[in-house]
Structure formats: C-alpha cells, structure tokens
Amino acid sequence: MVNTKISLCGEVLDNPIIAAAGTFHYGYEMASLYDINLLGSFSCKGTTLQPRFGNPSPRIAEGKDGVIISIGLENPGIDAVIQKEFPRLKKVYHKKIFANCCGFSPEEFSEVAYRMDQEDIVGFLEINISCPNVKGASRFSSDPALAKEVTKRVKERCHKPVFVKLSPNVTDIVSIAKACEEGGADGISLINCIHAMRIDLKSRKPVLALKKGGLSGPAIFPIALRMVYDVAHAVSIPVIGIGGIETPEDVLEMMMAGASAVEVGAMNLVDPYIGKKLVLGLPEAMERYHISDLSSIIGVA
C-alpha cells in the first residue's frame, strides 16, 4: 500500500493530480464522465472581473504532440462564476479547488482573488499572471517588480494560500519566481504555455486568427521539467509542476524535479478520462519505482 497523499501549504491532497486551468472548465461537466473527487484538486477556468468572449477564431491549432491555444480567457466573469458555476460544481464536488484568477491590472487581480477567497469551495488561489493570449498581460509575468506587486496586492486582501502561475516566455524564470516569493506568495505553479505559431501552407497565412498562441502538451514536458527544477531549487515555497504531463511516470519525474504536485492540462483535451487514469495508475507506477511515500521523492533529483 503506497501513500499518494501530499501536503500543500498545510492542506493535504489525496494525490498530487490537479487538472489545469483552461482544460477542465468549471469541473461539473466532467463529473458525468467520472467522479472528479478522485482528483487531488482542479484549477478552474481562468476568471476575470468582467465576462470575456476571448479571441477570434480559429483559436486552436495543432503541433506535434501538442496543441497551440489562443482562447484569450473566455469566461463568464467573477459574478457569474460565483453565482452560477460554483453552485453547479458543489453538487458534484466536495473538495477544494484552485481558483485561477486573471486580470489586466494589479487591482483586478486582487479584486478577483478577494472575491474567490470568500468562497468555501476555493482552497487555493492561483494567480495567473502568465496567460500568453491576452494583450498586456505578459508584462506581469516578465517583469519581476510587477509580478511581486501583483502578488503583494493579492496577499494583502486574501487569506487562502496564493500560488502564482508563471510564464515560460521569459529570460530568467527564477528571478520572477523569487520576486513572487518576496511578494509573499505561498507557492509557485509553472509553466503556462510557450509562445508558438503555425502557418497554413495553402493559404500562406498563420493558422490562428491572432497569429500566435501558446503551445502545451507532451511536446513541452522536458522544458517544463527543467524550469520546475530551476525554480524549485531557488525558492523555499512549494512548486506545482505543469507542462505536458501524460503518464504516471511523468508525475513522478516532475516531483523528483521538485514539484509538490502537478497540474495536467493539454491531455484533458484529448483524453477526458486522463485525470482518473493518472490517479488510478499512480500507485502502480510508485510500486514499480519502489516509492512508498510520494512526498519522499519531491526534489530528490
């Protein structure tokens, strides 16, 4: 019998498998496929203060072993999320979620986070400073001072653990992670998508309406792993590893790099049962690698 439980900022999760924001909507629709309470947790669709339709279509393209997405934070806005989405979710989910909070100014980030902080179903705040597909957002993820400022503003008003989700589209991700830690972050989640594009040979034009998007999926796993490794060795707060996780072995590898938990993103878009498969497959993979307690492998590499 292996122990898949992990501890994150004092909260114990049954396992480290968390469905990533933007790939699990607000969760309840997936509950008709399997019991989503099997998951360690999930991060809800990135939510802004106002409703957003997002970017023009096409806003999805394919890469080798990955998907390039340019959704642009479509979401119904914080009021509708709290009034409509969360009540639906509560009927099928009794654990805590990560509330993925987005914004276009430090004030908006802190306001969305503050509203989420009041909700019982929210266990963690994930401050998404790194959406690659909205104008103006990248400054928060690429400037350490701004990343720290957003983190501070959120921490001033919120009580629940704050994870800041970082972008890989920077020169030195460690400096951003450290700035967030200085700003009071309780944890770091990384990475968001990698800037990417495709061109249609027939039309000779970019596939995506806004030309560029963010690549995720197994193609980015080794890059994400490297960044998780670098950040986990540079900060003393927990790190959630995100990027291309597809198998239980990927989960173990990401944890050995220093992640306390993982988020599964792009694979939710091709295999709606991936969360369940990872949770159920994890104990067997642990046994195969002689791991009795999952926490014991965090950062061993």
Place this chain on the structure above:
Amino acid sequence: MKEETCVILENVRLSENTYRMKLSQQEENFPRPGMFFALRLPSFFLRRPFSLWQHDESSFSFVYKVVGKGTEAMSHMSKGDALDVLLGLGNGYCLAKSGDYPLLIGGGSGVGVMYDLARYLLQEGKHPQIAVGFNRKEEVYAEKEFRSLNLPFRLFTVDGSAGEKGFPTLALSSSHSYLYACGPLSLLKAIAETDLTPGQFSLECHMGCGYGCCMGCTIKTKLGPRRVCKDGPVFEKENLLW
C-alpha cells in the same frame, strides 16, 4: 460520451478525395441524429470530429474528405486497424418542433447526417423533404440510400455534373413546416438569408477537445457565447448570428 476502441470494418474510396469509413461499436451510442464522434489518430495530438452517416447497434459509418494531414493518414488506414474514439458527442437535432413537412438540407460532409435525420423523422410519422448538394458528380454519396426512402428528394451539384445544377437552397421555394440543415457555413448563411422558416442548423468548425473543455470552438449567439461541440453542434436557427 463514451471512449471506445473501435475497429475499422471498412475504409473505401468513393471518389478522388472522398472516403467512407465504417467502425465497430459495442452498443448504440447515438440516440439522437446530429450527434458526432471524435477519432484519435496515431501521431496526431488533437482528435478529429466527424458527423455520422449510418449507424446501428454494432457499427457506424461516415464520409470524410481528405483535406489535411489527419484525413490523409485516415485514407491509408486498413480494415482491422483500431482507433480510440469518443462516441456520442454533441446535442443532436430535436425532432419535436419539425411540424409535418420539414425540409432537410445537407451540403458536402453534412449530407450524411440528413439521411439519419430523415429516418428518425419517418419513424415519427413525419413527411420530410430532402435537398442535398455537392460540388460535383465525383463527390456524390448516399444518393441510392436517400432514394430508397421514397421521399421527395432533390440532388444538386455546383457544376451540374449530377442532378440539378446549383445549390440546394434552390429547394427553399417549396412549402415546408421547418428547416433542418447541415453543411458549410456559407450554405447555412444562404439558407438563413433566404428563408424565415424556423429550424435547426448543425455547425461545422475546428474543434479542440470536442467535449466542452477547451473553449476552442465558441461562437457568439443571440443567447451569448456557446461552444459548438458541447452546447451544439445543433443550434436553433433563430439564435445564430451571421
């Protein structure tokens, strides 16, 4: 929605770039006409969504056109190959509003769905009329099956190489109680602009996941943003924005 490993029972070329594939299924997964499925192809990350042509308790078939690398790879697959398929996706058509004389219009890949829908409507005691359109003779499929239904049926090709010359919108002059349509957006738009009869349109679009998670296929409607894959693909004609 259900995930199943389906075996290719048939993969035949109908014309230059049009193929028909028949896959196994363990039980009926398409209770309403207009639902769809999504294949996962080896070496491709995203699934490919397709609409049905025919289906029964142990199999289903569909027609596809080679338009890119994914469909190109499909055209080389053989009988006996297995594919990971998500079955029973989307909402499908609602039959209750059809009236007694609904007109069914299909274009290109959307033609097959109309055959399925016509059979459902017949079971309900309705009198569907059918109009289908293709680019040219070589792309025509399902004609024999449609004709065997013994319903008012008109076949159009853009170049006139089979049936009547022109688009199936020419059939809109006949009297009908309701409209059902599936096909390219340009066809649906032409129908909406020509005919005020209420109806339901099934939309084609590029999808990410096919089950509502990625928000890749959202469209604006009069009711707000809607996901084609999960809230559709069938929408009330009057709720669509053109």
